[in-house]
Each structure stands twice: as C-alpha cells, then as structure tokens.
Amino acid sequence: METIKISTAQNIDIEYEVAGLGERVLARLIDLAGFLVLYIISIILFGVAAFTHSSVGFYVIMIGFLVVFIFYDLVCELTMNGQSVGKKIMKIRVISLTGSQPTLSQYLLRWLFRIIDFSIVFGFGVVAVLAVAFTEKHQRIGDMIAKTIVIKTKPRTAIGNIAFSAILPEDYQPVFPEAIHLNDAQAALVQEVLMGFYKTGHADLIYSMAEKTKVHIAATMPQGMNELQFLETVLKDYNHLTSAVDK
Structure with a gap:
C-alpha cells in the first residue's frame, strides 16, 4: 500500500x-x-x-x-x-x-x-x-x-479502528444524530485532525474542522461545549449510529 x-x-x-x-x-x-x-x-x-x-x-x-x-x-x-x-x-x-x-x-x-x-x-x-x-x-x-x-477515497484508517469507537453503553444516546450524514472518509478525516491535535497541540485545525463539520451536518453546538468536545462527540455518535445501521 x-x-x-x-x-x-x-x-x-x-x-x-x-x-x-x-x-x-x-x-x-x-x-x-x-x-x-x-x-x-x-x-x-x-x-x-x-x-x-x-x-x-x-x-x-x-x-x-x-x-x-x-x-x-x-x-x-x-x-x-x-x-x-x-x-x-x-x-x-x-x-x-x-x-x-x-x-x-x-x-x-x-x-x-x-x-x-x-x-x-x-x-x-x-x-x-x-x-x-x-x-x-x-x-x-x-x-x-x-x-x-x-x-x-476509502479512508486509510479503517473506521472500526478509529479512536472513540470503543464499546459504548447499549443505552448510549447520540448527542448529534446528524452525524449520520458523515461518510467514512469524512469521519476518518475528523479522526486524523483529532490525533494531530493530541500529538502537536495545534488547535487551529480543530476550530476549522469543527466549523466545517457543523455546517456539513447542520448541527448546533450546545452551550458549554467547546470545539474539541464537539468533534469527539460527533465521532462517537457517528460510530454508534453506523454500527446500529450495520446490525
């Protein structure tokens, strides 16, 4: 590869x-x-x-x-x-x-x-x-x-291996059901941005990615939630929603 x-x-x-x-x-x-x-x-x-x-x-x-x-x-x-x-x-x-x-x-x-x-x-x-x-x-x-x-276009990182795909509680309720509008490649890109932030601490791309994601899925970030938490939550919601569809 x-x-x-x-x-x-x-x-x-x-x-x-x-x-x-x-x-x-x-x-x-x-x-x-x-x-x-x-x-x-x-x-x-x-x-x-x-x-x-x-x-x-x-x-x-x-x-x-x-x-x-x-x-x-x-x-x-x-x-x-x-x-x-x-x-x-x-x-x-x-x-x-x-x-x-x-x-x-x-x-x-x-x-x-x-x-x-x-x-x-x-x-x-x-x-x-x-x-x-x-x-x-x-x-x-x-x-x-x-x-x-x-x-x-197939993401380099398999969606099943993405961080935040850890087993969630069965009664987990997605915060952003709109996350289903992402595709695998877009979810993988969000993951790449998050991992890059964890390694370097550069936050600029987090803000940019959060803004683009909000527009793309037509979601509103709740009061008190920052951009990093928003992206992490969207990724968890995406993994939960897509795993439910696959069952």
Whole structure:
C-alpha cells in the first residue's frame, strides 16, 4: 500500500493512500465504455438523420458527441469533487498536493495536458501509463504540472479502528444524530485532525474542522461545549449510529 503524507497549513500530517495504475486504468476504461455506448447511440441517430435527410440534425449530433468527449473529464471533476463516473466506481479522486480540493486552474491544467497524456500522437495514453507507473507519486504529466494527485477515497484508517469507537453503553444516546450524514472518509478525516491535535497541540485545525463539520451536518453546538468536545462527540455518535445501521 503506497501512501502520501501531506502537511496542512497548521502542520498536521494527513496520510492518503495513492491510487495505483490498475485502478486508474480501470476507471478510464469504464469512462471509455460509456463513450462507446454514446457513440453507438450517435451512429443510430446519424442513420435517422440521414434517412430523414436532416443535415442539420447530423451536424448537431456530431458536434454534441465531440463536445461531450472533449469536456467530459473537466466538467465531471469540477462538479463531482474530483471524480469522473469511472473514478467514482473505482473509489478514487483527484486532490491537490496540499490535500485540499483542486482549484479551477488546477483542473484546467490537468485537462489541457491530456493532449500529451492521451493523444493519438503520443500513443493513446502510453505517456500517461508510463508516468503513473514510474513516478514516485504515480502522477501523469497533467498531475505534475497541475500539482495534483489521485488518491483512494476509502479512508486509510479503517473506521472500526478509529479512536472513540470503543464499546459504548447499549443505552448510549447520540448527542448529534446528524452525524449520520458523515461518510467514512469524512469521519476518518475528523479522526486524523483529532490525533494531530493530541500529538502537536495545534488547535487551529480543530476550530476549522469543527466549523466545517457543523455546517456539513447542520448541527448546533450546545452551550458549554467547546470545539474539541464537539468533534469527539460527533465521532462517537457517528460510530454508534453506523454500527446500529450495520446490525
């Protein structure tokens, strides 16, 4: 298992598992399979346009297919949190080397350098495959230029091994039932932030994470509870709620 450790601005180290070549290739093949289906549909529509002698319809279909093919990856990554359909199925996504979501300019650079990574001139993706296979962080040319990396969305730390997943009383009542709106990756990130705080004492990220978590799950922090207690409680509630669902 290859990982990359990224230091946040608050000097908290967060570790991500890097997506391998096989997962990235399979994600691409899934996307191409979607295009194949779209191509077959386009051919059928071309036939209909030819049968009805509709030259306008022919060009509309052709241009529409090309637009989808060219802009698919860019639009998907911008609107699907760094994922295409193939990446989502393979549970991988694009992030910035800072650990944050890539900016618009980073997404654009990744997309523009597809010309080198996947064009016919450069061997239908041979450059991308070689780059991902042999670079230290498994980056294609576009990733190197844009300073992005593709990671696995499955959390590095198994949710069952997360602190605060200790056995809770059977009559435990969650303080924040809204914690169920977190997913495993988000819960693991909360855990990483808490563990980083316990090691370093840097509280800035605790405040930031608490604020983002409150907004995400639409929870209100009770009077007298601080941000650290809030995150610890949310994590306990999440573990309790998800274990109840699994039973």
